[in-house]
Each structure stands twice: as structure tokens, then as C-alpha cells.
Amino acid sequence: MTPALPTAFVATLHALLGEDGWRTDDRALEAHAQDNSWRHTLPAGVAFPRDREQVVALVRACREHRIALVARGAGTGTTGAAVPMEGSIVLSFARMNRILAIQPGDRCAVVEPGVLNGDLQQALMPHGLFWPPDPSSAEICSIGGNLACNAGGPRAVKYGTSRDNVLGLVAVTGAGELITCGGPYTKDATGYDLTHLLVGSEGTLALIVEATLKLTPLPVTQAGLRVLYRDADAAAQAVSRLMAQPVVPTRLEFMDAGSLELLRRNGADVPEAGAMLLVEADGDHDTLPYLLQALAAAAEGDGLIALDVAMEGSARETLWAARKALSPALRSIAPGKINEDVVVPVSRIPALVAGVQALSAEFGLPIVTFGHAGNGNLHVNILYHPDDAGENARAHAALPRVFALTLALGGTLSGEHGIGLAKRDFMAQAFTPATLAAMRAIKGALDPEGILNPGKVLPPV
Amino acid sequence: MTPALPTAFVATLHALLGEDGWRTDDRALEAHAQDNSWRHTLPAGVAFPRDREQVVALVRACREHRIALVARGAGTGTTGAAVPMEGSIVLSFARMNRILAIQPGDRCAVVEPGVLNGDLQQALMPHGLFWPPDPSSAEICSIGGNLACNAGGPRAVKYGTSRDNVLGLVAVTGAGELITCGGPYTKDATGYDLTHLLVGSEGTLALIVEATLKLTPLPVTQAGLRVLYRDADAAAQAVSRLMAQPVVPTRLEFMDAGSLELLRRNGADVPEAGAMLLVEADGDHDTLPYLLQALAAAAEGDGLIALDVAMEGSARETLWAARKALSPALRSIAPGKINEDVVVPVSRIPALVAGVQALSAEFGLPIVTFGHAGNGNLHVNILYHPDDAGENARAHAALPRVFALTLALGGTLSGEHGIGLAKRDFMAQAFTPATLAAMRAIKGALDPEGILNPGKVLPPV
Known part of the structure; x- marks a missing residue:
């Protein structure tokens, strides 16, 4: 059972936030119990401040009573960073939206x-x-x-x-x-x-x-290239070439063979290939053709199968719709998915993709890799059936190996999702004890009582 | 008199760094006593570590003996950040240069x-x-x-x-x-x-x-525009227009009337004007003409006197040589110079320039303003004769007013020089007590004994 909040604390919050600014009804608690990581813990209450003064008063009340406070935007995060812990309250910024x-x-x-x-x-x-x-x-x-x-x-x-x-x-x-x-x-x-x-x-x-x-x-116009390669290695080599020349693409997305198969299975018109890059540039009508030319020249090389220019309009939109549909489409292979967003140096993308394929074979599970190749930031999706005890165990055993591979390649745990609860316990592999101690010292400097989102980001000592 | 360093500390440093890695001779002390701010304090010794292990050992020794440690690169800073204090040692990174x-x-x-x-x-x-x-x-x-x-x-x-x-x-x-x-x-x-x-x-x-x-x-090629305006306000308006369109210039430098007069006085071929912008773009041979066209279109507007294109080559080099010569040329007006690098929102450049001109009139001193207008980062040079007690006093009285003006316009103290000693005592005007307290807490978290460059950046409590 969750311990009740101190009466004096609740009275303070009532006085501060009013009836509609401090809620403890089941509906409010349930609506703030999870994020997109599907972790679930009911908070002890939800505060909806309207201005910074209320936030200051709220934090001071939490500090005085040692109540944990979990800030929340829209709850779309994937790591559990916004999921409350037992006895904590949620601070929703829904009303501070001007x-x-x-x-x-x-x-x-x-x-x-x-x-x-x-x-x-x-x-x-x-x-x-x-x-x-x-x-x-x-x-x-x-x-x-x-x-x-x-x-x-x-x-x-x-x-x-x-x-x-x-x-x-x-x-x-x-x-x-x-x-x-x-x-x-x-x-x-x-x-x-x-x-x-x-x-x-x-x-x-x-x-x-x-x-x-x-x-x-806003750029005046945008255009893209769809480039198919023999295999992931050839595509990854092209990523390195693309990033080594002066024209920076607006987007540079990689999709492995598994991603392409998935696109085809869902009716998208994608030819057979070992891997695909979507490369995009923006500019104005005068300069964009030259930018695309430079990108196309860099995309060409060993293992290229086909390069298509998709100018502004429906062809380009179709391409990006297919890319966007990838993540939900993974469910057609398996209902369970562990999606991590590791980062490696761009030159190590070939090794990451090969290493992930080896893990897929070793653990007997499909692993689909796609994502933001220009930043070396790939989404590695381990697919499994959660109700199948063996698959479930293998998927969760494969995950630390994905991180170990990433770190061995000089990369890091997350490029854009963050750490939250999902990757917290891998932080000790990513950082030395002294570096984690420095992070903890900074945490102590700005949050001396440790009331702000405790247990997230940094692993327990 | 500087107190002597503890014997045990000196013995540790000798053993750690060897004869040539730990120096206390007059020549070494003098060579590490100042930076480009012309502040001067002799250190108690100079350490030249060769690797990170030696740096770790050195910091630990300083921590143990509570000796202040001032890190130094090449000593070109302008704020006194690398100038030692009484009894401190300098850590020169001159040998860690691989x-x-x-x-x-x-x-x-x-x-x-x-x-x-x-x-x-x-x-x-x-x-x-x-x-x-x-x-x-x-x-x-x-x-x-x-x-x-x-x-x-x-x-x-x-x-x-x-x-x-x-x-x-x-x-x-x-x-x-x-x-x-x-x-x-x-x-x-x-x-x-x-x-x-x-x-x-x-x-x-x-x-x-x-x-x-x-x-x-590296871009394939570069080219520039020289644009003359009726007055500083017209030039500043053009800066706002230039920064509001999609082509980002590589450099966007502003020079006020005083700067132009100075250029002419030193023989540069600069027509009469109230202010000048040097605008530059980089790209390749295909795209650069379009980029220059976009920049030229944005530079045009009320108050424009002349716009000249200086393509790659000697015309362009002459332009930039003139810009580079500005700072040393200030000495031809007056031997004393207080050079601050304040930052304001780009839209407030006109107000900053006008405000500085008003301060120049109020204090009866030439103030020459030029610099990185695209970032709102202007170098404000208060010129005076240090041996003239009245001018000296007025120059140092004008300085806080320059900062007050900058802060009132929503700007801040420094864009690229830093704080060091020179601007340390103005930090309390730039930040709230709570913000300074947060900075101090972070200082305490990473440097618990306060041995690293004490007295710099943060004002005394």
C-alpha cells in the first residue's frame, strides 16, 4: 500500500493550487501513471500549476516534506522517465502551455x-x-x-x-x-x-x-533520394561518404533488410535490396539541384543497386510515410519489442549492423535496425512474443549485449530517448565510477534532498 | 611576500614532474604571470605535466595541501582567467600538445x-x-x-x-x-x-x-560583400534582415563610423559612411552565387549607400585584413583601451549602438564599436589615456554603464572572451542571487576544496 501523503502537505497543495489544480481521484492518477515505455505506477496525486510561482511553492513543499516529485509533459517518452514511483506526486505542465x-x-x-x-x-x-x-x-x-x-x-x-x-x-x-x-x-x-x-x-x-x-x-523547398544497396555494409559505407562531404543532408535514414521486408509485407512498393538510405536536402529552387547532385555523388559507390530522385510531392511523401510506418509495423512480426536508440561513431555503423545481425542469430530473435544514420543513431528493435517465456528471456538477455556492442564500438546508450528507468542500470557500463560520482555530485548540488524524479538516470549507489 | 609552498608539496611535485617539469626560477614565473589582460601576478611555481596521470597526481597534491591551481593554455585570454593569484601554482599544458x-x-x-x-x-x-x-x-x-x-x-x-x-x-x-x-x-x-x-x-x-x-x-569557396550604410541604425536593421532569411552568412561583421574613420586614418580605402557590414558566404562554385544573391537582397534597404561584391582573391583579402587591423589600430587614437565583448539580441543592436554613442558623449571619450553582428556580439572599445587621471576615471566609470545598457537590452556580459577577473564583479548584475548560488553549488560539487582557479568567474560571496 502506498503511504498516505502528510496532511499538512496536502493542505498546502490545496491552498496553493485550488480544487482543480490538485487531484487525487482515480482518473487523474491513472492518466499520469505511465509513459510510452508501458511501465505503470500510480502517483499519490497530480499537481497542475499555472505559473512558475506555483512551481516554486510546490517544490518547496515537496522539499519540506521529502515528497518525490515527477515532472511530466505529454507522457510520450519511451524510457519511464515520467513514470511516478510509489508515493510520489506528478507535476503536470499541461496548464503551463502558453x-x-x-x-x-x-x-x-x-x-x-x-x-x-x-x-x-x-x-x-x-x-x-x-x-x-x-x-x-x-x-x-x-x-x-x-x-x-x-x-x-x-x-x-x-x-x-x-x-x-x-x-x-x-x-x-x-x-x-x-x-x-x-x-x-x-x-x-x-x-x-x-x-x-x-x-x-x-x-x-x-x-x-x-x-x-x-x-x-523554413527552407524554401526540399527533395530526397532513395538509394538501395546490396547489403547493410555497402549502405553504411555510403553514410560515411555522405557525412564526409560539405553538403549536410537534412535527413539521412538507414533501413536494414528486415525493415525493407516489413515495408513490402505492408504493401509498400520497395524493391528487393539488402539495405536502403533515404537522403534528403533542403534549400531553394536555385541551389537544391546542386545539393542533391553532391549527395547523389556521395551515395554512389560499391554495392549500390539503384538511386531514385524523389522531388517534392507525392513520391517524396510516400517514401517518408513508409519510413514513419516502420515502428508500428514491427508489431506485425511480433507483439513484443525492445526499441533502443544507441549511438556509435558514423564509421562504426557497419560494425554495429553486423554485430546486431550476429546477436539476432545467436539469440534466435528477429532484430530490425533502422534510424538516423547521419548521427550514427540507430534504433535497434529486438522482436519477441512476451507470452513465450523463452523468447522473453532471450530478448532481455540480448539487450545488454546490444549495449555492450555499442560501447565497445565507442558509442553510447542513447541518442535521443534518454535513460529514465529503462537504461539506468546500464549507466555503470557507459561511464566510469568517477564520472558517475561527478554526475551524482551535480545532482546533490541542485537537488540536495533528492526529491526531483529520484531513481531516474543515475543507477543506485 | 608570497608564503613559501609546503616542503612536502614541493617534494611531491619534484618526484612527479622531474627537474624540467616543475620550475620556480624567475624566468618561468615571469613567463606565466599574465595573459592578454595585462594583469600581472607571479605564481609560486609552474608545473608542466606530460600526461593525464600527472595532472591527476598534481590536482590531488594541490587538494591535499590546499594550493590554488591555475590552468594555462597559451595565455592569450583577455580577462585574467589564466593569471595566477598570490601563492598559486600554474599548470601549463604546453607539453600536452599532441x-x-x-x-x-x-x-x-x-x-x-x-x-x-x-x-x-x-x-x-x-x-x-x-x-x-x-x-x-x-x-x-x-x-x-x-x-x-x-x-x-x-x-x-x-x-x-x-x-x-x-x-x-x-x-x-x-x-x-x-x-x-x-x-x-x-x-x-x-x-x-x-x-x-x-x-x-x-x-x-x-x-x-x-x-x-x-x-x-572545408567549403570549396568563399566570397564576400562590403556594404556601406548611412548610419549605424540602418546597418543594424540590415543585420536583422540578414539573420531572418534562410541563408546563414559565414561571417557578418559590423563596423561603426569610428571604426571606419580609423581604417581610413590608417590608409585603408574605405569610402565615407556611417557604418559598414562585411558579409561573407561559403559554398561551392555552383551554389555560392545564389547565396550571395540572397544575402545581397537582404542587405539592401533603407540607408544603403553602396554594396560591392568582393569575390575570392585580393579584394576579399584586403577587406578582411582591414577588419583584422582594427583592434591594434585603436592604439593610434589612445593608448588605453577597455575592450568588452557584450552580446545582445540581434534586434537590439541598433539600441546598443545608439546607447554606446550616448555614453561616449556623456563621458567625453571615444568609444569604437565593431564585431560579430550576426550573433549580436559587439566589441565595445572605450578609449582613453591611462596617464590622464580624469580620462582613466571616466573610462572605468563608463564600463559599468556599458554592462548595464547591455543587460537592460536583454543581453549578457560576454559572448566569447569569458569572465575571468575582468567581468567577475559584474556577474551579480547579470544573474539573480539564486542563479549564482546554483553556479556556486556546482563549483562546490566538482571542486570541493575550491583549489581550481579560485576567485575567477564567480564573484566573492
């Missing part, structure tokens, strides 16, 4: 954390601007969540991840103090860089209550 | 901190790559110093500053622990971002002993 300013002359926007990524993009469009992070949940995920997990997406190869696209933050530390770092400028050598430290810290150091986001002018 | 790896396929290089920026660029050239940070001291400054101060330069408008161009670090904290963060990959959502935190921390949190740098392919 776009406070759009400053086209400074190429920035100021937002509250609950603004949805998709809503921001809509608001920016009339200004000819966009915010680059484009996780596949972009329509429904929140900016606060994007920042907390350092979300990426296919466009990151050209435009960077969330961390690369934030200029300043206002946040409430675990000490209950409001801090302000960075601002609407693009160059900063003034004091410690708290802004980038907080991005990706998954609500364990401070709660972001306002963000100044770096915007990019 | 390029450990260049990995063109991963677009990265692994270097020790003592490698000179210029030497790295030379080594990268055969690979068709470069490292973007280009401070004006690029030929002779060290990568470690660039990272410690988050150095920038004109190219930052397109390619970012040092912080934007580092993928991973190995560093020794003030606790004497070796930590490793990031690596040869471009996407990372794995634990706390210590990498970007250490960049710009000026040797106060940890000492960088190895850096994995993000490289960029």
Missing part, C-alpha cells in the same frame, strides 16, 4: 514547457520559421519533455537535437530556487552553462518553467 | 589541450576539414584555452562557438578524479551533459586533458 513570445528578428521563441511541439510549429509557420527537433511524436509531445529528454529526430543530422536548439531557460531547482540562464542571444561565455546541463537531465536537477528556443528559417 | 587522432569518417579529432588552434587547422587541411572556432589569436592560442573560455570568432555566426564544436571531454575535476563525457558521436542523451558544462568554466570546475572536437568539411 507561447509567451515569437521574436522573428532574434530567431527565437519563448515558451512555457507544456506547449506541444506541433502547436509551436503551427504558430511559427506564418513567420517562416521552425524549431528543428522532430521526434516521431512531434504532434503530441511537449517542448518541456523534448528538452528534459534531449529529444532529436531525423532532422537532427543537419539542425541538431533539442540541446542544440535552446538559448536559455528559467527553471526551478530541487532546492526550490528559480534560476535563469541564457537568453535570446546565440553566443554566451558568461558563467557556467546551466542551460545545456539541464537539457537531457530528465527532471532530476531542475524543472524547466520557461525556455527560449533557437529557431531556424 | 593531436591524438584525426577521424575524417567521424568528422572529429581527438587532441590534448595544449595543441594550438592554428596547428590543428594545418593538420586538418589535407583531410578537407576544419575546426570552426576562429578567435583573432587563432594561430597562437590553444584548444584547451579555447574550450575553457568558450572562444568564438567571426565564423561562429554560421558554425557556432567552441561549445558548439566539441563532442566529448576527458577532464580532471577539482576532486582529483578523471572523468570522461561524450565521445566521437554527434547525438547524446545519456546522463548529464558535463561536456558543455565544462566548456566556458575557465578552469574552475575541472581541467580538460583531452577533447574530441567536431569538425566541419
Whole structure:
């Protein structure tokens, strides 16, 4: 049984947030019990602050009563970072969802954390601007969540991840103090860089209550190439060539043979091949043909089967729809899926793909690999039937081997999903004890009582 | 008199570093007593470690004996960050100057901190790559110093500053622990971002002993525009227009009327105008004309006097030589110069320039403003005769007003020089007490005894 919250604490929250700002009814608790990792724990209550002052008061109350506080955007994360623990309360940013300013002359926007990524993009469009992070949940995920997990997406190869696209933050530390770092400028050598430290810290150091986001002018037009290769190795070699020349693609996605088979099984018109790259560029009508030419030249090489240019329009949309459909389509092979987003140096993609194929054979399970090859950030999907005890055990035994392979290749655990609970216990393989100790010291500095999202990111000592 | 170093400490350093690795002779002390801020304090000794193990041992010895340790690259900084304090020792990275790896396929290089920026660029050239940070001291400054101060330069408008161009670090904290963060990959959502935190921390949190740098392919060609305007306001408006369209210039430099007068006085062929922009783009031979066209279209507008295209070659070189000569040429007006590198939102450049001109009139001193307008990062030079007591007093009274103006416009103290001693006492105007307290807490977490470069960056409590 969950221990009841202290009466004085509940009274404080009631007074602070009002009837509709502090909820403990079953429906509210159930709605905030899980994220997209399917972990499930009911919180002891859900707070809906309306402004930063309420967040400060809430954190101070939690600190005083040693109540764990789990910040939540839209709950689309895949690692359990937003899943509560027993006895904790959830702080939902759903009501702090205002776009406070759009400053086209400074190429920035100021937002509250609950603004949805998709809503921001809509608001920016009339200004000819966009915010680059484009996780596949972009329509429904929140900016606060994007920042907390350092979300990426296919466009990151050209435009960077969330961390690369934030200029300043206002946040409430675990000490209950409001801090302000960075601002609407693009160059900063003034004091410690708290802004980038907080991005990706998954609500364990401070709660972001306002963000100044770096915007990019919308390109005039885009176009793509579909390139088929004999095998994964030939495609991976092409990725290295593509990334070694000056034209940076807007997106550079890799799909292995298993991904292509899946696309065909679902009716997509994809020829037989060992692997495929989707390469995209953006620019204006004058320059784009030259950019595509440079990319096509780099894509060519040993093992190329076919290269098709898909200009703007339906051919291009069909291509990307097929890529987007991949993740849900995995369920047609097996109902269970462990999806990790490991990163390796681009030159080690061939070794990663070969190593994953070897693990697939060793564990007797399909493993489908696709993703953001330009960043060396591949989604490795281990497929299994959860009700089949043997498959279940083999899938979970294969996972540490995927991480060990990644680390042996000089890579790291996550490129855009984050750590949360899902990868927390692998952190000790990714970092030395001294490095983890430094991270814990920083956690202690900003959250002295350890009330912010305890048990996430860092493994227990 | 400086107190003598403890005998046991000196014995440890002798045993660790050998005769030539630990020096206390006058010549060594004098050579490490100042940086480019002209502050001067003799250290108690200078250590020249050869590898990270020696750095670890050195920091541990300093920690044990509570000796302050000031890390030093090439001493080209302008804020006093590398200037020792009484009784401290200097750690020179001059002997840790190896390029450990260049990995063109991963677009990265692994270097020790003592490698000179210029030497790295030379080594990268055969690979068709470069490292973007280009401070004006690029030929002779060290990568470690660039990272410690988050150095920038004109190219930052397109390619970012040092912080934007580092993928991973190995560093020794003030606790004497070796930590490793990031690596040869471009996407990372794995634990706390210590990498970007250490960049710009000026040797106060940890000492960088190895850096994995993000490289960029060298563009095929470059070309520039010289644009003259009626006044600073018209030029500043053009900066906003230039930054609001999709073609990002490689460099976008602003020069006010005082700068132009100075150029003419030194024989440069610059027509009469109220302000000038140098705008540059890079690309290949096919696309560059279109990029220049887009930039020229954005540069045009109210107040434009003349727009000249200077393609690759001598015309372009002459332009940039004139820009580079500006800083030393200031001495022809007055021997004393306070040079600050404030940052404002791009849209506030007109207000900054006007405000600085008002301060020039109020204090009766020439103030010349030029710099990296695309980032809102302008160098404000207050000129005076140091031997004239009145001018000296007025110059130092004008400085806080420049910072107050910058902060009132939503800007910050430094874009690329850093804080060091020079701007330390203005930090309390730039940040709230709670934000400074958070920075101090992080300092305490990574450097518990406060031995790393004490008294720099953060003002005394």
C-alpha cells in the first residue's frame, strides 16, 4: 500500500493550487501513471500549476516534506522517465502551455514547457520559421519533455537535437530556487552553462518553467533520394561518404533488410535490396539541384543497386510515410519489442549492423535496425512474443549485449530517448565510477534532498 | 611576500614532474604571470605535466595541501582567467600538445589541450576539414584555452562557438578524479551533459586533458560583400534582415563610423559612411552565387549607400585584413583601451549602438564599436589615456554603464572572451542571487576544496 501523503502537505497543495489544480481521484492518477515505455505506477496525486510561482511553492513543499516529485509533459517518452514511483506526486505542465513570445528578428521563441511541439510549429509557420527537433511524436509531445529528454529526430543530422536548439531557460531547482540562464542571444561565455546541463537531465536537477528556443528559417523547398544497396555494409559505407562531404543532408535514414521486408509485407512498393538510405536536402529552387547532385555523388559507390530522385510531392511523401510506418509495423512480426536508440561513431555503423545481425542469430530473435544514420543513431528493435517465456528471456538477455556492442564500438546508450528507468542500470557500463560520482555530485548540488524524479538516470549507489 | 609552498608539496611535485617539469626560477614565473589582460601576478611555481596521470597526481597534491591551481593554455585570454593569484601554482599544458587522432569518417579529432588552434587547422587541411572556432589569436592560442573560455570568432555566426564544436571531454575535476563525457558521436542523451558544462568554466570546475572536437568539411569557396550604410541604425536593421532569411552568412561583421574613420586614418580605402557590414558566404562554385544573391537582397534597404561584391582573391583579402587591423589600430587614437565583448539580441543592436554613442558623449571619450553582428556580439572599445587621471576615471566609470545598457537590452556580459577577473564583479548584475548560488553549488560539487582557479568567474560571496 502506498503511504498516505502528510496532511499538512496536502493542505498546502490545496491552498496553493485550488480544487482543480490538485487531484487525487482515480482518473487523474491513472492518466499520469505511465509513459510510452508501458511501465505503470500510480502517483499519490497530480499537481497542475499555472505559473512558475506555483512551481516554486510546490517544490518547496515537496522539499519540506521529502515528497518525490515527477515532472511530466505529454507522457510520450519511451524510457519511464515520467513514470511516478510509489508515493510520489506528478507535476503536470499541461496548464503551463502558453507561447509567451515569437521574436522573428532574434530567431527565437519563448515558451512555457507544456506547449506541444506541433502547436509551436503551427504558430511559427506564418513567420517562416521552425524549431528543428522532430521526434516521431512531434504532434503530441511537449517542448518541456523534448528538452528534459534531449529529444532529436531525423532532422537532427543537419539542425541538431533539442540541446542544440535552446538559448536559455528559467527553471526551478530541487532546492526550490528559480534560476535563469541564457537568453535570446546565440553566443554566451558568461558563467557556467546551466542551460545545456539541464537539457537531457530528465527532471532530476531542475524543472524547466520557461525556455527560449533557437529557431531556424523554413527552407524554401526540399527533395530526397532513395538509394538501395546490396547489403547493410555497402549502405553504411555510403553514410560515411555522405557525412564526409560539405553538403549536410537534412535527413539521412538507414533501413536494414528486415525493415525493407516489413515495408513490402505492408504493401509498400520497395524493391528487393539488402539495405536502403533515404537522403534528403533542403534549400531553394536555385541551389537544391546542386545539393542533391553532391549527395547523389556521395551515395554512389560499391554495392549500390539503384538511386531514385524523389522531388517534392507525392513520391517524396510516400517514401517518408513508409519510413514513419516502420515502428508500428514491427508489431506485425511480433507483439513484443525492445526499441533502443544507441549511438556509435558514423564509421562504426557497419560494425554495429553486423554485430546486431550476429546477436539476432545467436539469440534466435528477429532484430530490425533502422534510424538516423547521419548521427550514427540507430534504433535497434529486438522482436519477441512476451507470452513465450523463452523468447522473453532471450530478448532481455540480448539487450545488454546490444549495449555492450555499442560501447565497445565507442558509442553510447542513447541518442535521443534518454535513460529514465529503462537504461539506468546500464549507466555503470557507459561511464566510469568517477564520472558517475561527478554526475551524482551535480545532482546533490541542485537537488540536495533528492526529491526531483529520484531513481531516474543515475543507477543506485 | 608570497608564503613559501609546503616542503612536502614541493617534494611531491619534484618526484612527479622531474627537474624540467616543475620550475620556480624567475624566468618561468615571469613567463606565466599574465595573459592578454595585462594583469600581472607571479605564481609560486609552474608545473608542466606530460600526461593525464600527472595532472591527476598534481590536482590531488594541490587538494591535499590546499594550493590554488591555475590552468594555462597559451595565455592569450583577455580577462585574467589564466593569471595566477598570490601563492598559486600554474599548470601549463604546453607539453600536452599532441593531436591524438584525426577521424575524417567521424568528422572529429581527438587532441590534448595544449595543441594550438592554428596547428590543428594545418593538420586538418589535407583531410578537407576544419575546426570552426576562429578567435583573432587563432594561430597562437590553444584548444584547451579555447574550450575553457568558450572562444568564438567571426565564423561562429554560421558554425557556432567552441561549445558548439566539441563532442566529448576527458577532464580532471577539482576532486582529483578523471572523468570522461561524450565521445566521437554527434547525438547524446545519456546522463548529464558535463561536456558543455565544462566548456566556458575557465578552469574552475575541472581541467580538460583531452577533447574530441567536431569538425566541419572545408567549403570549396568563399566570397564576400562590403556594404556601406548611412548610419549605424540602418546597418543594424540590415543585420536583422540578414539573420531572418534562410541563408546563414559565414561571417557578418559590423563596423561603426569610428571604426571606419580609423581604417581610413590608417590608409585603408574605405569610402565615407556611417557604418559598414562585411558579409561573407561559403559554398561551392555552383551554389555560392545564389547565396550571395540572397544575402545581397537582404542587405539592401533603407540607408544603403553602396554594396560591392568582393569575390575570392585580393579584394576579399584586403577587406578582411582591414577588419583584422582594427583592434591594434585603436592604439593610434589612445593608448588605453577597455575592450568588452557584450552580446545582445540581434534586434537590439541598433539600441546598443545608439546607447554606446550616448555614453561616449556623456563621458567625453571615444568609444569604437565593431564585431560579430550576426550573433549580436559587439566589441565595445572605450578609449582613453591611462596617464590622464580624469580620462582613466571616466573610462572605468563608463564600463559599468556599458554592462548595464547591455543587460537592460536583454543581453549578457560576454559572448566569447569569458569572465575571468575582468567581468567577475559584474556577474551579480547579470544573474539573480539564486542563479549564482546554483553556479556556486556546482563549483562546490566538482571542486570541493575550491583549489581550481579560485576567485575567477564567480564573484566573492
